[in-house]
Amino acid sequence: MDEIDQTIVxxxxxxxxxxxxxxxxxxxxxxxxxQDRVTKLxxxxxxxxxxxxxxxxxxxxxxxxxxxxxxxxxxDHRDICERLRAIPQxxxxxxxxxxECYQLKVRVPKMGDLEQLIHRVGAIPGVAQTxxxxxxSTKWEDRPQPVPFEQAD
Amino acid sequence: MDEIDQTIVxxxxxxxxxxxxxxxxxxxxxxxxxQDRVTKLxxxxxxxxxxxxxxxxxxxxxxxxxxxxxxxxxxDHRDICERLRAIPQxxxxxxxxxxECYQLKVRVPKMGDLEQLIHRVGAIPGVAQTxxxxxxSTKWEDRPQPVPFEQAD
DNA sequence: TGGTCTGGTCGATCTCGTCCACTTGTCGAG
DNA sequence: CTCGACAAGTGGACGAGATCGACCAGACCA
Numbered sequence: 508m509d510e511i512d513q514t515i516v517x518x519x520x521x522x523x524x525x526x527x528x529x530x531x532x533x534x535x536x537x538x539x540x541x542q543d544r545v546t547k548l549x550x551x552x553x554x555x556x557x558x559x560x561x562x563x564x565x566x567x568x569x570x571x572x573x574x575x576x577x578x579x580x581x582x583d584h585r586d587i588c589e590r591l592r593a594i595p596q597x598x599x600x601x602x603x604x605x606x607e608c609y610q611l612k613v614r615v616p617k618m619g620d621l622e623q624l625i626h627r628v629g630a631i632p633g634v635a636q637t638x639x640x641x642x643x644s645t646k647w648e649d650r651p652q653p654v655p656f657e658q659a660d
Numbered sequence: 661m662d663e664i665d666q667t668i669v670x671x672x673x674x675x676x677x678x679x680x681x682x683x684x685x686x687x688x689x690x691x692x693x694x695q696d697r698v699t700k701l702x703x704x705x706x707x708x709x710x711x712x713x714x715x716x717x718x719x720x721x722x723x724x725x726x727x728x729x730x731x732x733x734x735x736d737h738r739d740i741c742e743r744l745r746a747i748p749q750x751x752x753x754x755x756x757x758x759x760e761c762y763q764l765k766v767r768v769p770k771m772g773d774l775e776q777l778i779h780r781v782g783a784i785p786g787v788a789q790t791x792x793x794x795x796x797s798t799k800w801e802d803r804p805q806p807v808p809f810e811q812a813d
Numbered sequence: 814t815g816g817t818c819t820g821g822t823c824g825a826t827c828t829c830g831t832c833c834a835c836t837t838g839t840c841g842a843g
Numbered sequence: 844c845t846c847g848a849c850a851a852g853t854g855g856a857c858g859a860g861a862t863c864g865a866c867c868a869g870a871c872c873a
Contacts, residue, residue, distance in 0.1 A: 508719075522710055538861070538862090540822075554713070556675070557676035558673055560708045573756070598803050598805060600800055601798055601799065604794045604795075610726065641756070646753040647745070650750070681830085692832085
């Protein structure tokens with residue numbers, strides 16, 4: 508993971524469809540060697556995938572909400588996690604240090620769907636309480652921050 | 661935005677580097693027509709970009725935290741938002757319906773950086789209080805949820 | 814000194830992206 | 844009913860990109 512790898516990662520992070528030829532021009536190498544580096548970055552788990560960024564509202568997922576989960580004492584986290592994973596509307600799931608030990612980011616088409624979703628999460632064994640916050644607007648999301656400095660492989 | 665567009669969006673959402681030729685095979689069209697559809701989806705703001713997904717830990721951003729912001733009465737939200745945007749470590753920023761009117765997702769290399777960041781956010785005029793929660797682990801993040809149903813353009 | 818390994822270049826070949834002309838189907842106006 | 848306009852797709856052609864193998868230079872070590 509040298510400076511060239513960092514540049515490649517930064518470029519792909521901002522535009523995931525940049526061609527190898529273009530990357531090669533940017534970093535001053537040839538396409539095959541860039542491809543080789545990218546393949547290694549993928550193998551090493553630095554690059555874990557590529558995604559098109561979609562406007563949620565445009566595909567009918569107009570409502571975004573954050574749901575905090577407070578567990579009870581008997582909570583089986585493995586089980587909770589599995590059941591959460593089975594709910595497709597949960598786009599992100601963080602395990603937190605705090606009273607609310609999970610935070611979920613969910614997206615649904617309508618308020619009724621959110622209500623249903625909250626009930627479904629609340630019904631999971633081990634979940635004592637949930638706290639939902641509606642997002643009024645997303646100022647920005649997943650903005651790529653440049654690779655901070657040289658880093659071991 | 662018909663069924664074919666939805667399939668294309670779903671495919672690109674899971675793998676943003678899928679070639680037009682491959683998309684064409686999947687949806688039963690030719691490459692040029694798929695390209696035409698994708699271009700339109702980009703123009704209409706359905707597809708807003710493409711990103712490589714990077715393992716934050718692998719690039720030295722091992723610490724993820726959520727910061728809630730409680731504003732004071734004199735808060736100028738335009739100004740707060742601008743100042744937040746200027747902080748690169750803030751990867752996402754949501755405007756919420758609640759006492760904590762913003763929630764930030766931040767990533768930093770070390771705890772010291774997080775402390776510094778909290779002070780910087782707390783020093784923004786209009787910010788009365790911040791509440792930071794460390795994420796112990798990210799179960800999953802930005803999992804693409806399929807396009808829910810037919811949707812007007 | 815010589816062998817090996819890593820990371821790069823070069824060139825050939827195949828696929829893909831992209832442009833353009835043509836076709837088909839739909840719909841509204843005359 | 845017919846005509847023209849428009850949207851959406853097809854097919855072909857051509858240039859650019861992806862990909863593979865062969866080869867090369869420097870680092871490292873026995």
